[in-house]
Amino acid sequence: MLKKRIIPCLDIKNGRTVKGINFEDIQDAGDPIELAKKYSDQGADELVFLDISATLEHRKTLIDLVKKIAAELNIPFTVGGGINSVEDVSNLIKAGADKVSVNSSAVKRPELIREIANEFGNQCVVVAIDTKFENGEWSVFVNGGRTPTGLKTLEWAKQVEDLGAGEILLTSMNNDGTKNGFALDITNQITDLVNIPVIASGGAGNKQHFKEVFEQTGATGGLAASIFHYGEIPITELKNYLKTEKIAIR
16 A cells, blocks of 8 residues: 655745635745745655646746755655646756646646656656536536536546546645645545545645545545645644554655
């Protein structure tokens, strides 16, 4: 069984770390380079960097900022936002990324997943799925959660695995920023469906929420932002708690 991973996430806008609730009401959360160094020092298992406005602003990810963050890290580093081609991925890997996360661009052109996997290996491709429960089902949204796609979340998750994704980053928009816990139902459905690692994201508010998602679903990673950014739960403390709860942590 894969050991569980604790993964802080830096949502970046205008070069700053930001955080919202249900993908709205975006607030400043600090300097991304300082936060990255702090998380690396605290024992985070990986770091995710998402340039959340790159797609909407029709531009590439902030390469210089990626380089500066990568220089502070000794843990795996996933970068997403505005990635549309194999060349974009190549530039990010040269800047220090270990993996890339694609979302809107993969929905628009699913073969991008296969192209990246063929060039850099499946382990390099993380497909981020922003999902929302409405009208009785979970559906996929893109463009920072603004645009419905009409895709059913389960069907899209299976498709991205078939196309060569090495991992899924699953964010529940309903739970995002609420601190009421992860969306255990859809996380469980997806981890039952696919054979690649799934990172649960959206809703972490306390240490017990991580215990729940690891015990009640097949998620191999728990991702959170504000509880780490604002120092509510130090990563060291969270990992020690999970170990005492007999959860196998990296």
